[in-house]
Amino acid sequence: MNPVWLLRMVRWLRRPPSVARVKLVLGVVAACLVLVAVEWAVGWPEALEVHRIARP
Template sequence: MNPLWLIRMKRWVQNPPSPARIKLVAAIIGVCLLVFVLERIFGWPAALTPNDLRGMR
């Protein structure tokens, strides 16, 4: 583990983030997980899949 991570963890223990910051981070992680689950259930849309560009060279 990088020593800078240990220093960062020490600072977080001494000055923990506010409850609002924790809620914000949890909400962002929740949205990312929701998008991941929806992609797994419904699949990736064909319109967002790039075309094969190897033949254009």
């Protein structure tokens, strides 16, 4: 593991993030999971698919 990550972990343990920041991060993660679930259940729109154009 990179020593920089160890220093970040120590700094995070000494000064943990605020409750508002934790709620923000959890909200963003939840929104991403909802988008993935909707995409999985409904499917990808055909208008957004990539179709190759045949070259003459």
